[in-house]
Amino acid sequence: MTVTFNEADLVAVSVGGVIAHPGFPGLPAEPYRLAADGTPFLLPAWGGIVYNVSVGDKAFGWAADCIHPGVSIRGTDDGRNRGLNVFSCLGNTATVMTGQAQGSKGVVTGKSGRFSEQVIIHFPKEVRKKMAVGDQILVKSYGTGIVIEGHENIACKGLSPDLLKVLPSKVEDGILKFGTVATVPAFLVGAGAGLTSEGGSLHMQSTDKAALAEAGLDQLKLGDVVAIENTDSRYNHGYLRGAMSIGVVGQTDGPRSGYGPGMTVIMTAPKGELGTYRDASANIASLLKLEA
Known part of the structure; x- marks a missing residue:
């Protein structure tokens, strides 16, 4: 639509x-970081x-x-x-x-x-x-200040008109829904929670590989459009039952606890005004026709 x-x-x-x-931090700091199990890595x-x-x-x-x-x-x-x-x-x-x-x-x-x-x-x-x-x-x-007509309670963030126009979407029972590859459960939301949602990223936790697989997140690709359940990102990223955010996977995972793939949130709503549906093809590489 x-x-x-x-x-x-x-x-x-x-x-x-x-x-x-x-x-890296300046000397005399070590260049090593710590993995979730305490193992140093570089x-x-x-x-x-x-x-x-x-x-x-x-x-x-x-x-x-x-x-x-x-x-x-x-x-x-x-x-x-x-x-x-x-x-x-x-x-x-x-x-x-x-x-x-x-x-x-x-x-x-x-x-x-x-x-x-x-x-x-x-x-x-x-x-x-x-x-x-x-x-x-x-x-x-170009895009700061977007307001979607008829769905003004959906806050758009860092979303260009070019991307909004090609995102798969539909309206059901008055709710604007966008196609997403998967949904991130609220308990897997990691680094970035509690901080401002104007810029930056919100990470998913990836230490528990079984939880990732159960949620269908273990095969995600960079550029995938994902839903983030019970997450209100209007002003900062926080838990709110019934809220929904949508983001794009922008960074890979890593060994640190709480720093799984990073997601750039592009829209959010607090009380069920924003919906999603399954669309395995929702990736900005194809939506924006990015040249390899």
């Missing part, structure tokens, strides 16, 4: 950042240019800790970075402004971190080979 919204009222504005370098983590992981690939099983598919960018200071993270919308166009890949186009596919550290952008693999840490990326931010 066609979802109608206030597209004519939305403002398009530029936000930007640079390709972020993966980082694995590639978020940030930088990831050459061999893309939206549409598996979300579990990489030798990595919450890796971002494609390219990660951040603002040059905390204030600018906050603006970049809040106003970037999934489905927005990103343009490389400097370096050998200048002029290349990408698409925003996720937001990172409990504290809104980075924005995740898909570029074709051949473009990534030409890119360098520090290259400037400009995002045409």
Whole structure:
């Protein structure tokens, strides 16, 4: 179905950042992190240019800790970075402004971190080979302020018109429902709960592999659209019986407790106004026709 919204009222504005370098705490801190069982590990983590992981690939099983598919960018200071993270919308166009890949186009596919550290952008693999840490990326931010006509109690967050128009949807008994690959039970909601829902990500817990399998989450792919039950993300992420949020899997899992695949929430409602139905094909790689 066609979802109608206030597209004519939305403002398009530029936000930007640079390709972020993966980082560690300064010396004398150790570079190791702790897995859920207390085992120290050292694995590639978020940030930088990831050459061999893309939206549409598996979300579990990489030798990595919450890796971002494609390219990660951040603002040059905390204030600018906050603006970049809040106003970037999934489905927005990103343009490389400097370096050998200048002029290349990408698409925003996720937001990172409990504290809104980075924005995740898909570029074709051949473009990534030409890119360098520090290259400037400009995002045409368009989508903040979306209101869905007839369903005003659904709050949209970081959702572009381009993505909203292609999300599978239908109305049943007056409830607007979107197609999702799976539903994350409230007890599997991990890092990010209690923090602001304006930017950043909400993680699912993945330590209990049997629970993941029972919920049908163990085969998730990056870019899958998922429901998050009993979760109200209007102002911050919190448990609320009957609430529903919808997000996009933007980051892989990792060994740490509470940091399973990260999800960028794109819509939420508190009292049953937002519904979902099963659609195994609901992945933004195909919905947005992302070039490999």
